[in-house]
Amino acid sequence: xxxxxxxxxxxxxxxxxxxxxxxxxxxxxxxxxxxxxxxxxxxxxxxxxxxxxxxxxxxxxxxxxxxxxxxxxxxxxxxxxxxxxxxxxxxxxxxxxxxxxxxxxxxxxxxxxxxxxxxxxxxxxxxxxx
Amino acid sequence: xxxxxxxxxxxxxxxxxxxxxxxxxxxxxxxxxxxxxxxxxxxxxxxxxxxxxxxxxxxxxxxxxxxxxxxxxxxxxxxxxxxxxxxxxxxxxxxxxxxxxxxxxxxxxxxxxxxxxxxxxxxxxxxxxxxxxxxxxxxxxxxxxxxxxxxxxxxxxxxxxxxxxxxxxxxxxxxxxxxxxxxxxxxxxxxxxxxxxxxxxxxxxxxxxxxxxxxxxxxxxxxxxxxxxxxxxxxxxxxxxxxxxxxxxxxxxxxxxxxxxxxxxxxxxxxxxxxxxxxxxxxxxxxxxxxxxxxxxxxxxxxxxxxxxxxxxxxxxxxxxxxxxxxxxxxxxxxxxxxxxxxxxxxxxxxxxxxxxxxxxxxxxxxxxxxxxxxxxxxxxxxxxxxxxxxxxxxxxxxxxxxxxxxxxxxxxxxxxxxxxxxxxxxxxxxxxxxxxxxxxxxxxxxxxxxxxxxxxxxxxxxxxxxxxxxxxxxxxxxxxxxxxxxxxxxxxxxxxxxxxxxxxxxxxxxxxxx
Numbered sequence: 125x126x127x128x129x130x131x132x133x134x135x136x137x138x139x140x141x142x143x144x145x146x147x148x149x150x151x152x153x154x155x156x157x158x159x160x161x162x163x164x165x166x167x168x169x170x171x172x173x174x175x176x177x178x179x180x181x182x183x184x185x186x187x188x189x190x191x192x193x194x195x196x197x198x199x200x201x202x203x204x205x206x207x208x209x210x211x212x213x214x215x216x217x218x219x220x221x222x223x224x225x226x227x228x229x230x231x232x233x234x235x236x237x238x239x240x241x242x243x244x245x246x247x248x249x250x251x252x253x254x
Numbered sequence: 255x256x257x258x259x260x261x262x263x264x265x266x267x268x269x270x271x272x273x274x275x276x277x278x279x280x281x282x283x284x285x286x287x288x289x290x291x292x293x294x295x296x297x298x299x300x301x302x303x304x305x306x307x308x309x310x311x312x313x314x315x316x317x318x319x320x321x322x323x324x325x326x327x328x329x330x331x332x333x334x335x336x337x338x339x340x341x342x343x344x345x346x347x348x349x350x351x352x353x354x355x356x357x358x359x360x361x362x363x364x365x366x367x368x369x370x371x372x373x374x375x376x377x378x379x380x381x382x383x384x385x386x387x388x389x390x391x392x393x394x395x396x397x398x399x400x401x402x403x404x405x406x407x408x409x410x411x412x413x414x415x416x417x418x419x420x421x422x423x424x425x426x427x428x429x430x431x432x433x434x435x436x437x438x439x440x441x442x443x444x445x446x447x448x449x450x451x452x453x454x455x456x457x458x459x460x461x462x463x464x465x466x467x468x469x470x471x472x473x474x475x476x477x478x479x480x481x482x483x484x485x486x487x488x489x490x491x492x493x494x495x496x497x498x499x500x501x502x503x504x505x506x507x508x509x510x511x512x513x514x515x516x517x518x519x520x521x522x523x524x525x526x527x528x529x530x531x532x533x534x535x536x537x538x539x540x541x542x543x544x545x546x547x548x549x550x551x552x553x554x555x556x557x558x559x560x561x562x563x564x565x566x567x568x569x570x571x572x573x574x575x576x577x578x579x580x581x582x583x584x585x586x587x588x589x590x591x592x593x594x595x596x597x598x599x600x601x602x603x604x605x606x607x608x609x610x611x612x613x614x615x616x617x618x619x620x621x622x623x624x625x626x627x628x629x630x631x632x633x634x635x636x637x638x639x640x641x642x643x644x645x646x647x648x649x650x651x652x653x654x655x656x657x658x659x660x661x662x663x664x665x666x667x668x669x670x671x672x673x674x675x676x677x678x679x680x681x682x683x684x685x686x687x688x689x690x691x692x693x694x695x696x697x698x699x700x701x702x703x704x705x706x707x708x709x710x711x712x713x714x715x716x717x718x719x720x721x722x723x724x725x726x727x728x729x730x731x732x733x734x735x736x737x738x739x740x741x742x743x744x745x746x747x748x749x750x751x752x753x754x755x756x757x758x759x760x761x762x763x764x765x766x767x768x769x
Contacts, residue, residue: 135548137578141555144562144571160670181666208548239551242558 127253128152130171132162132188133206134180138238142175142206145242151249159183163191166198172253175245178207178214186217193229202252205232206245260369261285261302263293263319264335265311269360273306276362282369290314294322297330304372305332306365308358309343317343320350329379331372335360420500420510425451429510437513439487456484466497467509483513492516524599532597545589545720552582592722595651595730602645602734604757609642609649609680609688610635616653617678620661624676629664634679639688643757648730649690653678655723656692656750662719663696663748687736687755695747704742727752 129151131142139155146153154169156162160183166174174192178185185207192198205214214235222228234248260282264270267288274284285300287293291314293307305323309316320332334352336344344355353375354368411418411429417437420429430446438445438454445453451460459481466476476496483491493513500507559575562568613635624631657676664674672695679691699707708728731738736754 135552137552137555137582140559140574140578144559144575148562182668182670208544208551239547239554 126150126152127172128154128169129173129175129249129253130154130156130162130165130169131175132156132159132165132180132185133175133177134158135177138177138206142245145245146249148242149246149249159185159188162188166192166201172202173249174201174203175206175249176203178205178209186221189232190221190225190229194227203232203234204248204252205235206238206240207236208238211235211237259283259285259300259302259304261287261293261296261300261305261307263287263290263296263305263307263311263316265289265308269308273360273365276365277369280366290316290319293319297323297326301327303331303376304369305330306335306356306368307332308335309340309347310337317346317350320347320352324351331376333365333368333372415514417513417515418510419454419513420508421451422508423506425508427451427454428508433515434513437483437491437493437515438485439489454486456486459484463497463509463511467499478514480516492520528599542589542720542722549582549585549589552578552585556582589720589722592720592726596722596726600730600733602648602730604643604645606641606643607646607649609639609644609646609690610637612646612649613653613678613680613690616650616657619654620657624661627661627665627674629661629674629676632675632677634677636679636681638682639680642688644688644754645730645734648734648736648754651730652727652752653690653692655727656690656752659723659750660692660694660696660748663694663698665696667697667745669697669745683753685755686758687753690752690754691749693747693749698744698746698748699742700744704740707740 129146131139131146131153132155133139133142134157139157143153143155154165154171156165158180162174162176162183165171176185176189185205189203189205192201192203207214215231218229218231233252236245236248258281260277262270262273262277262284263286264273265288270286270288274286277284285296285302287296289311293305294314296302297305305319307316307319311319314322316334320334323330323332328351331353332351333354333356334344334347335356335358336347337358347355353372356364356368411431414431414433417434418429418431419427419434419438422428426447427445427449428447430442432442435442435445440449440454451463455463462481476498478494478496480492480494483493483495485491493516495511495513498510498512500510556575556578559571559578561575563571563573563575613633617631617633621631657678660676664672664676667674675695677691677693679689679693681689681691683689707724709725728738731752731754734754736752739751739753740748741751742748
């Protein structure tokens, strides 16, 4: 059975690109426009993988990611961070947030900096869910 | 100098010797003579201060001697010794200028008194002489001082960096310094004491100054003002100027104008603004790189989708991919336009147009995106705005930018229960101006953000904005001599009010007006 992949990104260009890549590689794409909608979709659709943008209006990727990793039921859901933000900036923000909130959130399994070639994205997905 | 030397003349030798002895014992220096001729010779050779002479003498008598002495030195004190009742000769002696008379026989006390009087007169005269000399010296010094001061003032006026033009009560030019000659381009020789205000200034400028003199209650202390000075040879010089009315005891004497050429300052100001702007563009580059990367992501993604569409003969994919590409090409075009607008000096191009129609155009451009994000656009255009002389590009660009920002502010808002609304208003402003208002009820801004709004590279849109939008809007509005006001409250929304002055059609030119 084909795996279901959720794309959370506010940029329609990115969504149509990722959706097309997923379709071409026999995944079932579902989309959300922001972090809040993203969480709703995860709870309703139970995707196998989330491809998550970092900076979005209304519930950023950072917030959704932290939510996922601190929720017992969801913390094993694989997440690929897919963003224009440099990894270093992202790690810095995570560290600051850890210190501020206490505890430590595990780093994302895979962090892809846009732009990426379709093959690169496919490899990353396959690595997580085959 | 004390009057100490006395010449005694008398034909009676004994009297002369007695007087001489007595005077010597009083501390005088004496010279004696026994007739008129001897007396005159002694006077010439010894120059005594006082002469005491008998009237009656054989040969040259006392009156004759008196006359001769007075011819030589009118100031010599001559005391005449007369016999009793010798009225006629006394009167003659007075006419000749005798200073005093004593009666024969000469008593020591009488002589002493006469001598004291003579000495006192000499003393007074000497002091008077001294005073007069002093006075002459002082007048010389004062004259020299005045000359120096006047020269200094002339030099000051000549060498002043200000152009100085002064008019007398009939508006004739009486002061016209070299800087004025440079500024107005007329030679001093052709202007000073020849031209009047109308000959040198354009009628418009002359009118301004005449009106200033008339209208101001206290025109002695006028502030510096700026104006564009027009010379008769057609040059335009930015100047700051001030006027002083010269009055003496309330009487109008004339006016003086000071002009400072601001050409260089204006040029430097422009250069500074230009270089600051270039620096700002430099700072913006890092922010821009991010934005450009996003465009690249869009283009790459779009071309991949197009590839897939072609391979699979999938029209839907082709359409989506192609739209993405087109959208990102437009973003590149906009960015280029913004960069050019921002980095270049631009004069607004005024033309008669309808701001309300521009509002319609802008709404046409954004209505799809607004609808797609559930944002209602409310238009409130005032027909009274009508057609005005403005730069339509300034209005279009500013409005589009502000409305796009307003939409972003709505989309950023985390309060999804809101019914988002953007109001676009036009109205007439104070004076010859129009107001454009863009109001949203989106996320609003905190004070920190509001302060940085017009800073280069400042963007709240993390790579989705260039940080150029408001910068460009601000610059366009500024070049249009307008202003932008921002009212914002965090969580409540933001209102931008742009005020733009418009030009009056058939612009003012009172050059040929009478004065």
